[in-house]
Every structure is written in structure tokens, then in C-alpha cells.
Amino acid sequence: MVAAKRVFSDKGLSKATMEDIAKEAELSPGTLYLYFKNKDELFSSLSLRILQYLNIRLDHIVNSEKEMRPRNRITALKEAMYDVYEFDPVMLINMFHLQSSETLKNLSPELLDSIKALSRSSIQTTARLFEAGIADGEFIDEHPIALAGIVWAIFSGVVLWEESKRIINNEKNYVKQTLEVAFEIFGRGIRKKPEAGPKSKSAGGVS
Amino acid sequence: MVAAKRVFSDKGLSKATMEDIAKEAELSPGTLYLYFKNKDELFSSLSLRILQYLNIRLDHIVNSEKEMRPRNRITALKEAMYDVYEFDPVMLINMFHLQSSETLKNLSPELLDSIKALSRSSIQTTARLFEAGIADGEFIDEHPIALAGIVWAIFSGVVLWEESKRIINNEKNYVKQTLEVAFEIFGRGIRKKPEAGPKSKSAGGVS
Amino acid sequence: MVAAKRVFSDKGLSKATMEDIAKEAELSPGTLYLYFKNKDELFSSLSLRILQYLNIRLDHIVNSEKEMRPRNRITALKEAMYDVYEFDPVMLINMFHLQSSETLKNLSPELLDSIKALSRSSIQTTARLFEAGIADGEFIDEHPIALAGIVWAIFSGVVLWEESKRIINNEKNYVKQTLEVAFEIFGRGIRKKPEAGPKSKSAGGVS
Amino acid sequence: MVAAKRVFSDKGLSKATMEDIAKEAELSPGTLYLYFKNKDELFSSLSLRILQYLNIRLDHIVNSEKEMRPRNRITALKEAMYDVYEFDPVMLINMFHLQSSETLKNLSPELLDSIKALSRSSIQTTARLFEAGIADGEFIDEHPIALAGIVWAIFSGVVLWEESKRIINNEKNYVKQTLEVAFEIFGRGIRKKPEAGPKSKSAGGVS
DNA sequence: TATGAATGAGGCTTCATTCAT
DNA sequence: AATGAATGAAGCCTCATTCAT
Structure with a gap:
């Protein structure tokens, strides 16, 4: 997600949580895993x-x-x-x-x-x-x-x-x-x- | 601890745990906190x-x-x-x-x-x-x-x-x-x- | 579905997911719920x-x-x-x-x-x-x-x-x-x- | 834990959660992992x-x-x-x-x-x-x-x-x-x- | 009748940190 | 000064289930 990049940019790899990203993308955590196998891969x-x-x-x-x-x-x-x-x-x-x-x-x-x-x-x-x-x-x-x-x-x-x-x-x-x-x-x-x-x-x- | 540096060297900042470090230094986790306020400071x-x-x-x-x-x-x-x-x-x-x-x-x-x-x-x-x-x-x-x-x-x-x-x-x-x-x-x-x-x-x- | 039995046979009750079964049956997960109230019933x-x-x-x-x-x-x-x-x-x-x-x-x-x-x-x-x-x-x-x-x-x-x-x-x-x-x-x-x-x-x- | 056996007895392997067990044993979830590597091993x-x-x-x-x-x-x-x-x-x-x-x-x-x-x-x-x-x-x-x-x-x-x-x-x-x-x-x-x-x-x- | 993207609750597990001894 | 058992918050991830189409 183009928009979820913001979270990594703000917080860095380890501080950013999947929930942060999901919230920013207006999605649910589970949905992220439809597109990316795990956090590192995202x-x-x-x-x-x-x-x-x-x-x-x-x-x-x-x-x-x-x-x-x-x-x-x-x-x-x-x-x-x-x-x-x-x-x-x-x-x-x-x-x-x-x-x-x-x-x-x-x-x-x-x-x-x-x-x-x-x-x-x-x-x-x-x-x-x-x-x-x-x-x-x-x-x-x-x-x-x-x-x-x-x-x-x-x-x-x-x-x-x-x-x-x-x-x-x-x-x-x-x-x-x-x-x-x-x-x-x-x-x-x-x-x-x-x-x-x-x-x-x-x-x-x-x- | 000079010797506990080995742990960071081996595993990197986020993968190394305080317990790893304590074990390498032959100390207990609690003792580390007598000398360092927290992990980042160590x-x-x-x-x-x-x-x-x-x-x-x-x-x-x-x-x-x-x-x-x-x-x-x-x-x-x-x-x-x-x-x-x-x-x-x-x-x-x-x-x-x-x-x-x-x-x-x-x-x-x-x-x-x-x-x-x-x-x-x-x-x-x-x-x-x-x-x-x-x-x-x-x-x-x-x-x-x-x-x-x-x-x-x-x-x-x-x-x-x-x-x-x-x-x-x-x-x-x-x-x-x-x-x-x-x-x-x-x-x-x-x-x-x-x-x-x-x-x-x-x-x-x-x- | 007769064919979806294979999935349970391969993976057992708790390891088999509804998606596994749907895929094997060439159906979508949603469709399974038209025929079976839930996984246990299936x-x-x-x-x-x-x-x-x-x-x-x-x-x-x-x-x-x-x-x-x-x-x-x-x-x-x-x-x-x-x-x-x-x-x-x-x-x-x-x-x-x-x-x-x-x-x-x-x-x-x-x-x-x-x-x-x-x-x-x-x-x-x-x-x-x-x-x-x-x-x-x-x-x-x-x-x-x-x-x-x-x-x-x-x-x-x-x-x-x-x-x-x-x-x-x-x-x-x-x-x-x-x-x-x-x-x-x-x-x-x-x-x-x-x-x-x-x-x-x-x-x-x-x- | 002798007492945590009750939970498995009541709920069975898959329905019992580690939190259930911890609560029954009057411990915290984390403590269980000091003694058992994971749920299956417990x-x-x-x-x-x-x-x-x-x-x-x-x-x-x-x-x-x-x-x-x-x-x-x-x-x-x-x-x-x-x-x-x-x-x-x-x-x-x-x-x-x-x-x-x-x-x-x-x-x-x-x-x-x-x-x-x-x-x-x-x-x-x-x-x-x-x-x-x-x-x-x-x-x-x-x-x-x-x-x-x-x-x-x-x-x-x-x-x-x-x-x-x-x-x-x-x-x-x-x-x-x-x-x-x-x-x-x-x-x-x-x-x-x-x-x-x-x-x-x-x-x-x-x- | 069928879809399949989306959900979101909830499970397991980790680990920095504390505190009674 | 030292311990180390215990904590518990928080993270990652799964998956049964739903619902707009």
C-alpha cells in the first residue's frame, strides 16, 4: 500500500506495528496478510x-x-x-x-x-x-x-x-x-x- | 559489559535479548539494570x-x-x-x-x-x-x-x-x-x- | 463436498482451513456456507x-x-x-x-x-x-x-x-x-x- | 502444572487457551513459557x-x-x-x-x-x-x-x-x-x- | 446460487523490566 | 550488590465467518 509507507517512514521498521499500518490504510490487520506474507515482506x-x-x-x-x-x-x-x-x-x-x-x-x-x-x-x-x-x-x-x-x-x-x-x-x-x-x-x-x-x-x- | 558486546555483534540490536546478554556476561538479567537504565542505553x-x-x-x-x-x-x-x-x-x-x-x-x-x-x-x-x-x-x-x-x-x-x-x-x-x-x-x-x-x-x- | 474430504484426510480437523477445502472443491469459501452452517458441521x-x-x-x-x-x-x-x-x-x-x-x-x-x-x-x-x-x-x-x-x-x-x-x-x-x-x-x-x-x-x- | 491439567480436561487440547491455563494456575501467561516451550509441549x-x-x-x-x-x-x-x-x-x-x-x-x-x-x-x-x-x-x-x-x-x-x-x-x-x-x-x-x-x-x- | 475480499476477534508467544529475597 | 522468577503488555499472525455484489 502506497499509503502504509507513511507509517514506516514515521516510525521505522521495528516500531511500526501491523495495526498502525492497517489503521493508516483504513483496512483491518487481516487484510494486509492477503497481500503480503508478513511484515518483513511488506x-x-x-x-x-x-x-x-x-x-x-x-x-x-x-x-x-x-x-x-x-x-x-x-x-x-x-x-x-x-x-x-x-x-x-x-x-x-x-x-x-x-x-x-x-x-x-x-x-x-x-x-x-x-x-x-x-x-x-x-x-x-x-x-x-x-x-x-x-x-x-x-x-x-x-x-x-x-x-x-x-x-x-x-x-x-x-x-x-x-x-x-x-x-x-x-x-x-x-x-x-x-x-x-x-x-x-x-x-x-x-x-x-x-x-x-x-x-x-x-x-x-x-x- | 565489555563481553556482552559479542551478543550485539552476533545478533544485532533488535534480535539480541537482555537475557542473551546476561547469560554471556554470566550475570542475571536484573543485574544489568543496576548498571544500565534500559536496553537501548546498554x-x-x-x-x-x-x-x-x-x-x-x-x-x-x-x-x-x-x-x-x-x-x-x-x-x-x-x-x-x-x-x-x-x-x-x-x-x-x-x-x-x-x-x-x-x-x-x-x-x-x-x-x-x-x-x-x-x-x-x-x-x-x-x-x-x-x-x-x-x-x-x-x-x-x-x-x-x-x-x-x-x-x-x-x-x-x-x-x-x-x-x-x-x-x-x-x-x-x-x-x-x-x-x-x-x-x-x-x-x-x-x-x-x-x-x-x-x-x-x-x-x-x-x- | 465429497472431494473436500481429502483435505480433512490430509490435514486433520483443526489444521484444515475452510479455504483449503474451498480450493480443493473449486468453490469459494462463501459458497461452503450455503451448504454447511459452519466448519464443524461440514x-x-x-x-x-x-x-x-x-x-x-x-x-x-x-x-x-x-x-x-x-x-x-x-x-x-x-x-x-x-x-x-x-x-x-x-x-x-x-x-x-x-x-x-x-x-x-x-x-x-x-x-x-x-x-x-x-x-x-x-x-x-x-x-x-x-x-x-x-x-x-x-x-x-x-x-x-x-x-x-x-x-x-x-x-x-x-x-x-x-x-x-x-x-x-x-x-x-x-x-x-x-x-x-x-x-x-x-x-x-x-x-x-x-x-x-x-x-x-x-x-x-x-x- | 498439576492444576493446569484441569483446563485441558475441561476444554480439550484445542479449545483450552494458554491464558485459561495461566489463570487457573494463578500465573501469568509468560510464566508458563518458563517451564514449557509451547502449548503442545505443556x-x-x-x-x-x-x-x-x-x-x-x-x-x-x-x-x-x-x-x-x-x-x-x-x-x-x-x-x-x-x-x-x-x-x-x-x-x-x-x-x-x-x-x-x-x-x-x-x-x-x-x-x-x-x-x-x-x-x-x-x-x-x-x-x-x-x-x-x-x-x-x-x-x-x-x-x-x-x-x-x-x-x-x-x-x-x-x-x-x-x-x-x-x-x-x-x-x-x-x-x-x-x-x-x-x-x-x-x-x-x-x-x-x-x-x-x-x-x-x-x-x-x-x- | 455464487463470489471472494474483507473482517476482527483471539490465539500464541516474546521479552524488557521489576521486585521480593 | 546480585538474583532470577515472574510479569503482562504488546506484537504477529490465523482463519472462521460475513456481505455487498
Whole structure:
């Protein structure tokens, strides 16, 4: 249920009860079990939607913009990631939690396979962006899968880190700016002939 | 209890029960409550230990190695972080989860303050490394706090991301290699006059 | 539904759900309630069918084989009972359970009356077999209703007992052989001038 | 809990709830789980007690009364069985249900093993009574294990059958008389040189 | 006559926490 | 300071039953 996502977003996986969700969806608890085998599976289905949206965005970049210059490739990647983040920040955070947690072991094999497939696919699609850049001679001759992994790590790291600062220090949400800077640095770091120096000082908000 | 950390490491925050912990510590459940107000506080105390260890390592870098060249500063940072990771991988992962979760709201004010203080301190110590590099004219003229945040985001991102791949795809643990490459890229990205290109192709293991 | 009996046979009364039954019958759950007031009544209706079949078999013995010698009367009885068992072993076992359980109190009065009537009828028909034997002077001068009760007790006892051994010890199903021996002993026990001793050693399989 | 047995006796396995039991025992639901892993195990533990009592009675017969005449052996057996029945009729009935039901599959391996062992032991002890009779030349030369199985089948059959009549027809409880007659017939049936005919007409109450 | 989505009461079980000793 | 038996609230989930179509 699209609406039941709100409950997970508000309370997190373990604090949200099936009754909360049922109430929010204006259904009875039993009805939820017509559509989802159990709580974990309901939760994971929502995560799946994000992964799916993510893959769509990535595919779009790779397919429609082949002529892009490397610098723009990184920018496009950053923008796709940020859009995914904005699409549903809390579920994305929950998904990042899910991925590195024991909850995965309760899932039905089919659901787990879907998650695996989508994860792998998103990495590979990302890697293809780097492959192109390497082929152009613009990116350093690094293993593109490794670069894809790192860019993903940076994405999830920034998102979770800013979330953490938001909760602990009541800070504003600086995900956008932090991503901006992080990707600029990363882009410079993998370009073969980087420009002399950056002019932007866009990271003002980040503390 | 130092030894009860094993239980959280094995089972994760929500799956570990107070009785598990008491048994491992050869105490009774009731006794735990003499030392810790509740489960969350016990867990957070352990997280606190990691944060403390982390700060010690960072302080050591800043204090004892002032003459370091920027390239080595990054290397030292990377090594400190990897040591912290190796000190207790699972607790570190749990701590990263904790930081962006609702559990924080259950903590006693004092404990929460300690966590806040240590988090801020580790960021600031890290920032000082970058300040020195900027003063030397070796690092780009970026906001050092922002750089510290990003380097932390990369660290947590890499750790969680590799953990995720380990669980989902049964992959080996490539944290060390991935950190290596990520920091190399990051280092190149923030140096003012970077060398022409990298020679290392150290990312072989990352897939 | 005749076919839905399979579900009770497979899963037993409490494990079988109305949805299981509906699916097996290619009907919807709601439809079942057009024909049966509730689950217990559906189950009992099936038990009724066995009781009916049983009565038919017994009537047949009494009516068509009046000239039988006592020894053969017992044999005919044994065979009728074994046929009923083979007709649907699991439903018979379930019926034996039903008869001594609280489920009976949920039944509609009409259904309960049917069960009572059939139970009584089968006892009386059985008793008539013994009456004839007593009249012939071949069976001991015992209360025929009592003998009928005992023969029924032996039947149900053997069936449940063998089922128990089958489940607990993974033994083969020795109902036939055990019935054989039990009835032979019983027959000898109630004959007025029993033969010297048995020759058969047919109980080989029973352990 | 000795007292919680009342609830099972009143309501039967599936209708009795853990809360009922806890209330009867003046405990909280959670406390029950300190002593029993789950509902089935609690139930089975009670059944176990009956099986244990049964074995004690049987052992006593075999050990202390070696000089018994065969006719008395059967009588002693009948009396032991009736005592066990009287010790706790409803639990005995429940145990007979348990033995031929799927509930067995939920039990812990240890408990299941205990049940298996006790079941086997009671059969073997019973068989030894028959062995002695056969050795004396008083009982027919039948497989003693088979005879033991049959005597057990008769016991459980009579108990369940009378229970059934009690519930269905509101009859009095004639277990004692029915057992009496059934064992007399059985005894006559397996004796090598049976007396001419019985004198007792003790089955008056059985209908 | 048939459907099948929806219900919601109620069962089993867990586990953080307490308190008399 | 330590115990550990007991608690009881609360969660997840099942499934007999209903009712609008």
C-alpha cells in the first residue's frame, strides 16, 4: 500500500506495528496478510519500489545520453541519485538499513531474488557509465565496477550521514549540497587530466 | 559489559535479548539494570566505546604527525578508520544504524549528549587535518568541515555497502580494498595540483 | 463436498482451513456456507457418510446371510469393519476422535441427532448378529448389546492404536493383521465350545 | 502444572487457551513459557505423566507377582489399566488422542523420544506377561508382542468408546464393567484349555 | 446460487523490566 | 550488590465467518 509507507517512514521498521499500518490504510490487520506474507515482506516490497525507480532513472541516463561528456556523466548520476532520494527519503534510508541487516533472511526467495537482481542491475548500469568514460580516455583506467561500488557507497554514506546529523544535532538537511561537493571531488578524482582547481565553494551549509 | 558486546555483534540490536546478554556476561538479567537504565542505553554505551576509540585514533594523528605531507594525511586517516572498523566491525555497523534511527529518542539526555559530543569532536578533529592541508596550500580551498563530513560519509558508506554485498551476494569482505581506492580518489580530488594520473590499480578485489 | 474430504484426510480437523477445502472443491469459501452452517458441521457431515456406509454394510450381513455359522458371523463382521476402514482410513480415525471430543457440542441438533441415530443403529445391528449366535447356542449367554459394544471398542482401538504406532514408530500399517488376530481371539472367547487351540499364527507382522 | 491439567480436561487440547491455563494456575501467561516451550509441549508433558504412571504399574505386576496363574495375570493387567484410567480419565483420553494426531510433530525431540520410549516400554512389559503365560503352556502360542498390542487396543478402544457414548447419549460411564467383560472374553480367547463357559453376567450396564 | 475480499476477534508467544529475597 | 522468577503488555499472525455484489 502506497499509503502504509507513511507509517514506516514515521516510525521505522521495528516500531511500526501491523495495526498502525492497517489503521493508516483504513483496512483491518487481516487484510494486509492477503497481500503480503508478513511484515518483513511488506516492508521489503516498499524498498523494492525504490530500487525499481532507481534502475529506471539509471537506465535512462545510460540509454538516452550517450554523447555526454564525462563531467556531465557524473552530474547526471548525481542528479538521478538525488531525485531518488527526494522521491522518498525515509524509505530510501530504510532500504539502506534493510540491505545491511538480518531482516533479509526472513524474506521469501522470490522477493530476495528481486532485490538481488535489482541491486546487481543498478551497479552494472552505473558501471557502464564509467566504462564509457574510460573508453573515451577521460576517466582513469580503473575497474569500472569498483568505481560504481564507490559511487554507491558515497551516495548511501552521504544520505545516512546527513540523516544522522539531522537527528542528533537537529541540523537542517544538507543532502543536496553534500552530494554536490562529494561528487565534484569524486569526479575530479577520477578524471585523467583534471583542471587546475575548483572555483565552487558550494559546501557552505555542510558542518 | 565489555563481553556482552559479542551478543550485539552476533545478533544485532533488535534480535539480541537482555537475557542473551546476561547469560554471556554470566550475570542475571536484573543485574544489568543496576548498571544500565534500559536496553537501548546498554547498546548505546557500547557504541560510545567505539566512538571513543575513534577519537583517540584521530587525536593521535593530528597531534603526533604535524609535519605530514597531505598525501600522507589522507593515508593516515584511512588507516585510522580501517583500524576502527577492524576493532569491531559489527558494532561499528550497528552504530551506523543507530545513528540514523529512532532508537536515539529513547536515550537518557546524558548519554545522548555524550554521543553528540563525541560525534562532533571526531568531525572537528578530522576537519583539522584538512585545515592543515589547506593552509599548506596542498588541498583545495574548500570548507574543511564539509570535507570532514564527506570523508565520514564515504567511510560509513563503504562499510555499510560492503556489508550489504556480503549479505546479499555472499561476497567476500572487500572493505579494505574499497576504502583504499575510495580514499585515493578522494585524495586526488581535493589536492590542488594532482599528479597526472594514478598508477595503482588496486581495486582488483572489488566487484 | 465429497472431494473436500481429502483435505480433512490430509490435514486433520483443526489444521484444515475452510479455504483449503474451498480450493480443493473449486468453490469459494462463501459458497461452503450455503451448504454447511459452519466448519464443524461440514466435518460432521463427512463423518456421517462413513457411519451411513457402515450401517449399510452391517445391514447387509444381517439380512442376506441368516444361515451363517457363528464363526462366519464374526468373520463377516471383521470384514465389514475392515472394508469401512479401507474406504477412508483417515476419515474413520477422525470420526473416532470426533466422537470423544468437545466438538460435538457445536453441532446443530439435527446433525447431532443423525449421528446419535446412526451410532445406535450400528450397535443394534451388530447386536443382532450376536443375538442370533446366542439363540443358536453357539455364543455364550452374554448381553448381546454388551458384546456389540466390545466389538466396536476393539475395532476403534485397533485402528487408533495402529495409527499411533505408524506415527510414533514409523511402523507399517498392520490394521488388517491385527484385526484378524483380535477377532479370532474374540471369537474364541465368546464361543461356547471353542476348539482346542488355534493353529493360525497370523500375527507375524504385528510388533 | 498439576492444576493446569484441569483446563485441558475441561476444554480439550484445542479449545483450552494458554491464558485459561495461566489463570487457573494463578500465573501469568509468560510464566508458563518458563517451564514449557509451547502449548503442545505443556500438553504432552501431562500425557507423559500418565504414561509414566502406567509403566510403574505394569512393572510392578511383572516384578512382584511372578507366581501368578495366567487367569490372574489378565486380571492384574485389567486392574492396572483401570487404575490408570481412574487416576485421570480425561488426560488418558487426551493422551490417546495425542498419540494418533499430528500434534506429535511439534514436540521437541527429547519429549518425543520420551514418549516413544515409554510407549515401547509399556508394550514390552505387557508382552512379558504373555510370554510367561505362553511358557507355562496356559496361553496359546501366539506372538506375545501382538497380544500386547491387542490388549492395548482393547483398553484404549473401550475407554474412548465409553467416553463417546457418555457424550453422545448422556450415558453413565461403564468403563469398569466393559473392561471387565472385554478382558474376560479376551482371557478366554487366549487360554489353551478354556473352561466350558462363563458364569459371570457382569455386563448388565453396558448398552 | 455464487463470489471472494474483507473482517476482527483471539490465539500464541516474546521479552524488557521489576521486585521480593 | 546480585538474583532470577515472574510479569503482562504488546506484537504477529490465523482463519472462521460475513456481505455487498
